[in-house]
Amino acid sequence: MKSIVVNLPETDALSAFDVSVYLAGKLYADEVLSAGQAAVVANLSKRTFIELMGKYGISLFSAKVEDLHEDIANA
Numbered sequence: 001m002k003s004i005v006v007n008l009p010e011t012d013a014l015s016a017f018d019v020s021v022y023l024a025g026k027l028y029a030d031e032v033l034s035a036g037q038a039a040v041v042a043n044l045s046k047r048t049f050i051e052l053m054g055k056y057g058i059s060l061f062s063a064k065v066e067d068l069h070e071d072i073a074n075a
Contacts, residue, residue, distance in 0.1 A: 001040075024049065025058040035060075
């Protein structure tokens with residue numbers, strides 16, 4: 001796994017936890033990472049990661065119509 005160092009200003013508004021969850025959520029929302037991979041980035045279980053996404057305004061459902069049609073076809 002790669003490690004990246006991010007320098008943030010000193011502020012009580014940002015915690016390392018919030019930044020890691022936000023980054024993981026953004027990578028998940030942009031379909032760069034799966035939910036499981038994003039959970040690892042955030043150092044959370046997959047279930048906890050999924051439960052937290054609502055707090056960060058990240059939908060677990062795809063907005064693509066093609067994905068909906070594919071899901072229906074595979075049901």
